[in-house]
Amino acid sequence: MARPKEQSAQAQIVAAARKHFGQDVARVSAPGGENRSSFRLHLTDRTVIATLRPNFRRTHLEAHVLTELGRHCSDLPECLGVVGEIMFQSDVGKRRLNVEVAQVAPAVQLDLAGEAVSAIFRIHGAARQTELNAIMPHLGNNRDWVLNFVNAVDFLKDLGGGISDQFDRTAAYERINAPARQFVKWDCRSGNAAIGRDDKLRWFDFEYAGLRHGAEDIAWLIGDEAWPVAPQDMVDVVIDAFDPTCGIPLPDYLDYLSVYLTFHAVQRLKLISKEAKKRGWLSKDRIRRYDDAGVHPEFAAHICRVGAYFSDQSELTAPLTRNFLEAQAGFDAIVAQTEKQRSA
Numbered sequence: 001m002a003r004p005k006e007q008s009a010q011a012q013i014v015a016a017a018r019k020h021f022g023q024d025v026a027r028v029s030a031p032g033g034e035n036r037s038s039f040r041l042h043l044t045d046r047t048v049i050a051t052l053r054p055n056f057r058r059t060h061l062e063a064h065v066l067t068e069l070g071r072h073c074s075d076l077p078e079c080l081g082v083v084g085e086i087m088f089q090s091d092v093g094k095r096r097l098n099v100e101v102a103q104v105a106p107a108v109q110l111d112l113a114g115e116a117v118s119a120i121f122r123i124h125g126a127a128r129q130t131e132l133n134a135i136m137p138h139l140g141n142n143r144d145w146v147l148n149f150v151n152a153v154d155f156l157k158d159l160g161g162g163i164s165d166q167f168d169r170t171a172a173y174e175r176i177n178a179p180a181r182q183f184v185k186w187d188c189r190s191g192n193a194a195i196g197r198d199d200k201l202r203w204f205d206f207e208y209a210g211l212r213h214g215a216e217d218i219a220w221l222i223g224d225e226a227w228p229v230a231p232q233d234m235v236d237v238v239i240d241a242f243d244p245t246c247g248i249p250l251p252d253y254l255d256y257l258s259v260y261l262t263f264h265a266v267q268r269l270k271l272i273s274k275e276a277k278k279r280g281w282l283s284k285d286r287i288r289r290y291d292d293a294g295v296h297p298e299f300a301a302h303i304c305r306v307g308a309y310f311s312d313q314s315e316l317t318a319p320l321t322r323n324f325l326e327a328q329a330g331f332d333a334i335v336a337q338t339e340k341q342r343s344a
Contacts, residue, residue: 010039013050016083017041021048031094038205040091047091048080049204056085058207063087065132065206072126075119077204092204093196098226099288100195113229113237115201116193120185120217121243123203127183128245138180139210146177152266153320159269160326164319171316175259182214182246189224191291214246215257216264222310223264225272225294225302226287231309258313262320265307268293269327272300297334304328 014025027042031049038051053059059082066079066089077089101112127133140146150172153163186208193203221227222234229237235254242250275295282295294300308324311317 009052013039013041013052013086016086017043017048017050017088020081020083020088049077049089049091051087051089053085053087053207059085059087062206062209065136065209068130068132069123069126072129073122074200075122075126075202076206077202089204091196092202093194095195096191096288096291097193097195097201098190098224098291101190101228102226102284102288109229110233110237112201113234114241116188116190116203116221117218117234117237118241119193119201119203120188120221121241121246123185124183124214124217124246125243132183133181133211136183137210139184139186139208139212139216141177141180141212146173149263149267150176152263152270153323155266155270155273156320156323156327158273159323159330161323163323166319168316172259172263175256175316176263178213178256180211180213182211183209184212184214184217185209186216186220188217188220189291190221190227191224191288213256213260214248215253215260218257219261219264223261223268223303223306225268225299225306226284228302231306255314258310259317261310262307262314262317265303265310265324268303269300269307272303276300297331297338301328301331301335304331 010028014028017025021043023044025041025043029040029042030036031038031040037053038049041048041050051059051062053062063079063082066076069076070078077092080088080090082088097112097116101109104112140149150169153167157163185203185206187205188203192205193201195201218238222231238254238257239250242253244250246253248256271293272295275293279295281297282292284296284298286292287294287296287299294303304324304327308321308328311324312321
């Protein structure tokens with residue numbers, strides 16, 4: 001049963017949909033769970049997604065982004081209109097990528113990875129054909145954000161071992177403080193993509209879109225702790241899908257991706273640890289079903305492997321590889337202990 005706050009939001013959305021589409025709403029469901037801001041509306045002839053953001057400006061900016069990008073690519077929802085703080089968009093499908101990728105063979109996982117990364121590059125390319133690269137807000141471009149992002153590596157001390165003196169924080173600050181010249185969707189976790197009835201993969205949820213280096217969107221996907229494709233395989237996927245018109249040479253792009261992913265992995269580890277202390281470990285099925293943080297020791301171990309692999313790809317972050325490996329060993333031990341208890 002819907003909670004009072006959710007009932008109020010649903011009533012507001014249904015009233016707006018009736019006015020906007022000129023037809024009744026037969027049913028309302030919440031594809032991302034009750035606490036999310038989007039609802040699936042079952043109309044007479046189709047389903048649409050209604051999104052109620054807490055901020056009027058953010059709603060209209062997201063609608064503008066979808067409209068502009070939609071003129072040049074089809075890898076995202078179509079904006080169907082805005083009524084107040086409610087945005088209506090096309091339904092991109094019920095098969096969320098985070099669930100789909102966990103149910104298929106490794107070869108198919110690689111195919112899905114290729115589709116997801118290629119779609120990101122196409123979205124970036126579409127943005128370059130619009131004015132979005134001039135009007136969107138710059139993300140993570142203030143000094144405090146960069147300092148906090150890099151200095152979060154100190155969290156790794158809690159998971160085993162100190163930070164090496166060979167790690168140059170100043171150089172890391174400078175590398176992460178990249179010019180904001182490329183459109184990014186942001187939050188490209190696999191739960192924010194879906195496969196439609198036409199079998200096409202599309203990205204959704206452009207609420208936090210803005211400008212940065214560009215590789216951050218790829219980092220969000222690879223750095224999704226529930227993403228099952230090995231990091232080394234993902235590098236091959238990125239190389240195959242890379243769009244040279246982005247204006248960044250491939251070697252530089254991959255180096256920045258490696259450095260950024262190192263610190264992104266730390267952020268995910270911090271979130272997992274925080275939520276584990278609050279809620280305990282969650283089941284992998286629940287995490288995927290509700291697109292939740294990967295609060296499971298296997299997922300934590302996986303993001304440690306991602307951090308170890310990518311930190312080792314750059315001289316700048318290589319001193320942190322040992323920290324990730326030690327953290328991974330700790331989470332692997334938790335997994336082994338849990339399995340031992342189950343079999344006892």
